[in-house]
Amino acid sequence: MSLLHAAIVLPFILAAAMPLTKRLARRVHAGWFVLPVPLLLFVYFLGRLPDVQHGQQGISVLPWMPSLGVDFAVRLDGLSLLFALLISGIGSLVVLYSLFYLDKNKEAVHRFYVYLLMFMGAMLGVVLSDNMMVLYGFWELTSVSSFLLIAFWHRRERSLYGALKSMLITVFGGLALFSGFILLYVMTGTFSVSGIMSQAGLLADQALLVPAMLLILVGAFTKSAQFPFHIWLPDAMEAPTPVSAYLHSATMVKAGIYLVARLSPLFAGLTGWFWLVTGFGLVTLIYASYRAMKQTDLKALLAFSTISQLGLIMSLLGIGSAAAFYTGEEALFYTKATTAAIFHLINHAIFKGALFMVVGNVDHEAGTRDIRKLGGLMAFMPVTFTVALIGTFSMAGLPPFNGFLSKEMFFTGVLSVMELELWNLQTWGALVPAVAWIASICTFVYSMLLVFKTFTGKLKPDELDRKPHEAPLGMLIPPVVLGSLAVVFGLFPNVLSQTLIEPALSAVHPAVLAAGETFDVHISFWHGWTAEIFMTIGVVALGIVLYLLHGRVPVLHRPLTGRISINQVYDSGLELLDKGALKITGTYMTGSVRHYLLYIFSFMIVSLLVAFYAADGIRLNMAGFAPMSFYEGVVLLVLVLATLAVPFAHSRVTSIILTGAVGYAVSLFFVVFRAPDLALTQIIVETVSVTLFLLCFYHLPKLRKDRSSLKFRLPNLVISVGVGLVMTLIALAASGSRAFDSISDFFLAESYHLAGGRNVVNVILVDFRGFDTLLEIMVLGIASLAIYSLVRLSLDKDVNGLPPKNKRPGAGMFLAKSNDVILRTAARTGVVYIVMTFALYLFFAGHHEPGGGFIGALMTSGGLVLMLMAFGMKIVNKLVPVDYKKLIAIGLSVALLTGIGSFVFQVPFLTHAFGYFQLPLLGKTELATAVLFDLGVYLAVIGVTMNILLTIVRDE
Template identity: 60%
Template sequence: MLHIAILIPFLWAALIPLMRVLPRIHPGWAVLPVPVALFAYFISRMPQISSGETLAVTIPWMPGLGIDLSLVLDGWSLLFALLITGIGAFVVWYSMFYMGKTSNSIHNFYIYLLMFMGAMLGVVLSDNMMVLYAFWELTSVASFLLIAFWYRRERSRYGALKSMLITVFGGLAMFAGFNLLYTMTGTYSIREVAAQAGGLTDHPLFLPAMILVLLGAFTKSAQFPFHIWLPDAMEAPTPVSAYLHSATMVKAGLYLVARMSPIFAGAAEWFWIVSLTGLITLFYGSFKAIRQTDLKALLAYSTISQLGLIMSLLGIGSAAAFYTDPAQVAFFGLATTAAVFHLINHAVFKGSLFMVVGIVDHETGTRDLRRLGGLMKLMPVTFVIALIGSFSMAGLPPFSGFLSKEMFFTAMVNIRSFDALHAGSWMLVLPIIAWMASVFTFVYSMILVFKTFGGKVKNDQLDKLPHEASIGLLAAPVLLVSLALIFAFIPDTLSYALIDSATAAIRGGGTTPESVHVSIYFWHGWTPELWMTIGVVLVGLLLYLTYTRFRVLDREWSGRDTLNRLYNGGLSLLENGGRRTTDLYMTGSVRHYLIYIFLFLIAALGGTLLLSPDITFGMEDYAPITFYEVVLVIVMLAASAAVPFARSRVNAILFTGAAGYMVTALFLIFRAPDLALTQMIVETVSVILFLLCFKFLPKLKWEKEKPTFKWTNLIVAGGVGVTMTLIALAAMGSSPFEPISNYFLNESYELAGGKNVVNVILVDFRGFDTLFEIMVLGVASLGIYGLIKLGVKTTPEDEAANKAASHRLGFPLVSNDVILRTMSRVIVLIIISFSLYLFFAGHNNPGGGFIAALMTAAALSLLAVSFGMDTIRRVIRVDYRLMTAVGLSIAILTGAGSFLFDAPFLSQAFDYFYLPILGKTELATAVLFDLGVYLAVVGVVMNIIFTIKGED
């Protein structure tokens, strides 16, 4: 069921475009059931998980590479799954009333949102590091689309690009770290790597792997100095900010750090890097937040601050890994419990506050604190939501934020006695930084609520007269912020249900929820933590009342060395440098590009062949050369040599086709009928395509000017010829491996039920190759369509030139020959019948979907030449681009169908059945894959032909 839970958002997103036919129904109503149903499923798993169980499912994917779709649901992943789906449901509801149906692209909004939801579920449920990385980067792509939803705004595009560049950079670093872990352990499974963690600390790759993984986590969770993307991401619609930038995506880095803690937590570097980075981010974010005048910018920096707080707790919690005594482990492990609890609280109060800011913006037309004020009486419900959310964020009672903040202070007080690293008095710095940051947290929380809702109303500075929002807008933040009160009064219930199991999963090593339970309650007596809180309130109130008098607190720095300037300057430098470098070799000359490619081929392959001592070029095992082979090769060489000396383009085309047909004859002599058929049909269709492209072909030099001899061309051509000859000789003379052909010859019938080894290889053993090939063909045909339709504008003068070019060929492309038209009717039926025979017989005899498709395309091309493109278009009403898409879909779905039988992708099956009349008959699933190949290839060829002719 876990893999279905991930798949549902993606499948639902694919159905959203169908909602366009129902303009009166908001698409949000169709999306809302998805997070609600998923939340219900995950919350139903809570009793199992809270009792210490772990749900796991593995679907083979690429076992040879150690990559499987391995999904695990434990306490930590369950917590995130509930946040992703629960907050997702609130956000979908809120977005329906916030965005309405005024946007023409509202359907796209929900597609991106569901894609992000599925990707985030994939991140938190994946046990395989490569699968986790794939979903990780997909979250970056989805967030890019969501941030740039209002793409006509320059700031939206800038913020989306910035977030993607920074998070993808971190993702690539994380990818490298995962591969280093694989190098050390031989597995991509996080659980299996954690099981070997004890022997990894002294490995030379351990520290590089740790740093690379942390780069991925820090960039995703906006830790200093990678935080700069988050404020610019606030250009996204407010529902996106409430979802991505408070509850889900920005917490993916926290998830990763906690998930990898069982692997790295025993290292001193992990403790210091994670703890100090978190505390610096906490302080920096809170300090910057009080200097913002835009409400969403204030929330952005407050989010950075709170993410730093949780990150520091995860780092300090790793101190427990240095001890074996249960009391010491519990003493320092309290920080991990505090991190989990505050993670939940932050999602609750920050999600509701983002929604409040959206309501204020929606009802007043501004988020500028300098223009706001006095909204308490006009928007009382919104004020109460903001008050509860802000006080919880500030850590004030009686809200749940107070409880997790007190646990944060307790962890900071406890860490002073951490002596495993012999840091001494330096440990006192940590609680001091934490306390100072908490003061700023209190200040920006007060600014948020009282600068917006207190004071006098400034109607003259507002775009619209403010009033209370609708029930639809208020429902989501009211329900969400209510949890800040509910969790405050039932913290132990929440702990037993969710926090304990999440903490146990982070600790790893067989830790049970019972062993990590911490009782959470309000009154602990007159503890140092309480005095720290009282100090925060007193100093915070004083600072809130006077901070506008301090220039350093009331204004942004205007220096030229800020991180954003460094980012902009670095990006500009890369763009300019890349442009200059590209201009050096992108000259616009196809000849130059071919020279680059061929010279690299000669240097790389030719150099390797000549310098490698293990490669020999023996010729003693070759078969004798027959007279027929000599004749065919001579004709082929003559045709090839005649091409550059041809006096007209038509002759050059015919000489090229002649060389190809000689290759066909060689295949026949070598008893390769499949290859001969393919080559023959390809040459036939190619000649037709060349003639159709005649108007696009450049004039030969003979037609424009007297050609000149170029030594460069001779050297490059000769070098390529020699290199390819050496490769052919080396392949026969010094291969260190047994020929794989023996395996195919011996196993094609036993394993795939086919006697035609070539076809079996294409649709079974090497099905991936064939699938990618038809995908490439499909993309190429669409590229040709786009280039011609977008880049070539036909004018009446062009049409006249095309007709003249047609007559220069010696015959028109639309024949009026009665004999040809009459014969083609019969010939086309014969060709198509033969192509169908090749299709169905291909598994055991020469043929197959690819050859059959080419033959069908040749028949349709003959009809086009005989009766004209217009006639064929009217008679055969087929959208060939759609046919290509259908063929690709059939091929992909056939491959994915193997998942239903717990088999790897593209696994084929066959069996024998007794059918009426036919008797014993072989049925193979490969025929469905071949059908996809057939439709895709026919669609590609005909799409190209019709596009070039200008009929589509």
């Protein structure tokens, strides 16, 4: 595993370890354990600057699913390094800020940092991934982790609403993005981003290129809050201020910007790319800047300003794509727009991060964000005011701050549109700079509103929840650092020119320069009396006028109150979808498990029979079977009789016993057919299942006489016969219609050679098909926890949310000891220990002999169940004080970490190794990593089984 891979994985590792720091953090804020991670990452990425500056791209590949072309490939070039520095640098300041913003005694800070670290790792994965499928996985993970962060204060209705809206919109875009990636794969035959870029010149005539572009742009626009997908961002401001400062100024909303910049070399030659990226960017810019002037909540104002600034950067990337239509000096001329986009991306992260923290300080110390209640805070919060002044002046594009420089470059970029000799833009291209100029005026106005309405004027103590005062030092250092950078990069902009901007520009426009050439990026304050400076003077002059008139002219401050808005369309659409889904679902979701089984089995019967009828080449092999022995006939007779007796049972106990008899008869077949692993598994599963059935007795409804009627039993008979017939046909077809040799021959021949195990069944589970097993135990774990949650919910509240009325006093607290003398005597005389010892034998012997983690876990669970029945739950809890929910997590973690460990050796996920070693006392011994994976299976299955059993026992 390379250092780049480690940089992505490190936040996830710490996120997984955060619960372990709870005891350590009783006196220390958990954020101190987190802060070193982004700092370490920032230092590492800073150290890579010289390599990237000299054109050295760090590419590293970890095989994952090489047969599908999906590898954990990472690449560090100028563009990804820029974003990685923003993610880790701003992340460090945000973590430091959160240390003082979040009270460890009042807030669930451990949960907060788990979500924040997940998001940090996901964002690094997005910008560093060189494989589209891996990139998509991290892309969706940013949506999930941001949902959790926005909903951190989950008891607030607006927080939940904002989180759900953000996830629905961004995940919708993510699905469109996924479709676009699939189309690119169809055209190129590779998921590698760099591989696709190398084929850019060959894809121009592909019919799927435009659909792929449109789908990818939907994904980028939704993530970066472009109009009309912007509606999620203002509602996401319900998150804590550190989240807003991180997600919505420097990271998540910039993911769409990154994607457009990354894929620009592929799509820049398309006319639609220029128009869509530029057009949506400009519309977003002017609409959001106008809406920002009307906001009374400081965070809402910053939200719309963020949307506006994202539109600005997006429009510049669109204009910069015009370089693909030219060569030589003309192409270089249009790359200036991309230079402005990259520079402003850095500047925006700096001043907007500082402003979010400023607003957080105001909210934290004054108790409100309502601009109508604020004023006169300058005397009480001088440091916060100073940072606010720098941040807002930079956002407004005033000298000598960094925002002034990138705004001037923005004007240069939009003016260049009028010189495009394409699409008749020389005639009416003046609309583009006009829109940009008007939006800049609005930006100036809302910037002045933010700083002067908040910090100047008269204090309104009666309007405030608390007496204002300066924020603590820890909440001042991060915004002061960002404010200082706004000044430094404003006075010395060329510090960034060759170190960050030029390498990023080379990544966005790799075809403009010949091999070995570099862009000459030079940023200066003064270029003479140009059109750009006159536009700036006009912005300031008209902006001051509009600021002074803001409170008097309704069109400037009155909220938009149209009958139809995008938010109303979203809310109405969601409500309509909810009602429609509820109505449709209500027709078949009757609450009857029997009905659900009828639906499932009916669909299965019909679909498989249709498939049999439509498929060619299927033959039912009725010949060549071995003769039936006497023992097989006896077992078959018992099996058939027990099965036929189940429907005629008059009590539930009889039904359960007969069902168990069927299972045990099947296990006898496995014994006769010499399949000891399957026989052991079946026997233990039947034992645990019968116990589970008996424990569920309390919840089962009473037998009803009307269920003995023909009307009730006939459908059961039809479904039963149908399922049996279909499964028989499948079995006969499987043995008579083989289109290729059975894979079992490969497993039998290679299990010892490739996996070091003679027990083929166990080798398949933990090695050849280990990924399937990993997903299966994850599903089991989720199902177990779901059962626990549902039972706890039913115990705590009834359907109306009230405590249950008819719950028996003391019921459900423990399982009473069995009165069976033989059972209790046998348990006390060592039967339990024999069972446990045999379970451990099955686990350790499973690689070569019958057994394995799954069988050993079931046997261990059987022993624990025997202890429960013999001694009762209270005694067993004292003897075996295990939290089985945590045991599930430990087992899953062991299995997952075993698979991830293969990356260290540059081999695909879940690749196992084995070897023979001379050990003291044991001599020559085989050691296999598959045993570690099997240990994870063993622990997870014990946790799942016992968690389900004990959950139901406690409900008795």
